[in-house]
Amino acid sequence: MLKKLFILMAAIGFVLSAASVNAEQTVILSNGEYPPFFSQSLQNNGIGSHIIREAFALEGISVEYEYMPWKRALTMTRDGYYDGAVGFRTSPKREETFFVSDPVLHIETVVFHRMGDQFDWKKLEDLASLKIGATNGYLIIDILKPLVKQHGGKLDIALTDIINMKKLLAGRIDIFPCEKKVGLHLLRTHFTPEQMQQISFHPKPLLDNKLHVLFSRNKASGSQLRESFNRGLKKLREKESYAQHLEECYTHEAIP
Structure with a gap:
């Protein structure tokens, strides 16, 4: 009886462990109005928001955006209220304050x-x-x-x-x-x-210049999230359809 119970508990532990590994993580990123790259009102929230969401998805991570003025987004992300802030240029000062991702857009x-x-x-x-x-x-x-x-x-x-x-x-x-x-x-x-x-x-x-995702150094997951995002972004850009998809998004927003 004890042997059967042990086997059952081991099986349950394996299932829960597998479920934990496969469970989708969610990150909350601050965002703002910078159309056509970032906007709450555009399709896919703008091409920049879409690229970031797709790159994270390739690493099994979903994204939620919260919109606010850009200065507030930077400050609140720095203070650890959000996992990251999208759409920022980098600088020596920002590199001291944030984990800076690979470039998202030129x-x-x-x-x-x-x-x-x-x-x-x-x-x-x-x-x-x-x-x-x-x-x-x-x-x-x-x-x-x-x-x-x-x-x-x-x-x-x-x-x-x-x-x-x-x-x-x-x-x-x-x-x-x-x-x-x-x-x-x-x-x-x-x-x-x-x-x-x-x-x-x-x-x-x-x-x-280039725009990046700035990950908070006041979140324990900041460095790991940057690594995950950079891996996903690299996978996304290696897809044959990436350049065509990017062009279609620009055309949809009628950008010259």
């Missing part, structure tokens, strides 16, 4: 300006005497702040990219550095064709 920040202005620039100092719109929580603020202070310009910080684009249109700021696809998406979806014709961008990239 982005290009350009300078938007009013069509009638005779605007040109070659180096950052050429921008530093102007009134520059910037969005709260973006890395560009840290880059431009010392230059603006030195050359007599001004940083006008707003909560969202939409507010900054409206300020540019109204002449309340001189220029607005913004990711090119993000800026064009905003113009298409929030402004009239007549207003769109009043805004242009300089072809010279201000920043040529």
